[in-house]
Amino acid sequence: MRFVPRRAGSTTRSSARLTREGIVAAAVELADRDGLDGLSMRRLAQHLGVDAMSIYYHLRDKDTLLAAMADAVVSGIAAAPAEGPWTERLRSLIMQARATMLRHPWVVPVLQGRGEPPPAVILHIERVLAVMRAGGCSVDLGHHAIHLLGSRLLGFSQDLFDDTPDPSAPPPPAAWAETMPHVAELAAAVTHDGPLGGCDDEREFAFALDLLLEGLERRRLG
Incomplete structure (x- = not known):
């Protein structure tokens, strides 16, 4: 041929x-x-x-492609509700971001590996600040909020360690009860069959977000 x-x-x-x-x-x-x-x-x-x-x-190149992919996904985050208390509007926006990240889990390492955020991330921060300013928050409080919330603005957070329940994991060493009683108490409580059950990432994320928003609201009023 x-x-x-x-x-x-x-x-x-x-x-x-x-x-x-x-x-x-x-x-x-x-x-x-x-x-x-x-x-x-x-x-x-x-x-x-x-x-x-x-x-x-x-x-x-592939790096340019990955940046464009992350930008496209972040651009798809649904907007905050037009009405309601600013804390509820911001909570909704952030939980929408979390839902988006859960649908596209590969986006998180792409964003974490970049020195500069893609344009859609900056626009997302603009929407966060717009909600806060419309709710009566000062520019200074908005600045602190961006640092305080960190990656939670985009719906994810980095835990200290992986606490996913493992039914096959051995129970905490008996010595912990004497040397580290509070860690032993917590470890026993959150085992697969313990009274607290395994950690629910969605509930833990929402719990932390609610605490942060409540604290920001107190600062706004103070």
């Missing part, structure tokens, strides 16, 4: 059939299905049925 070289300009013509938005949407779909480990420019090109160079025409 005679090899026929690719004609000059063919990549440009194939790339014209694509759009940046379409490529990003397809990449989000792949990441949702296979995780970040299953996403590559080659696999994305196969998914779209195009040559890989067609993707590079719109997005220069």
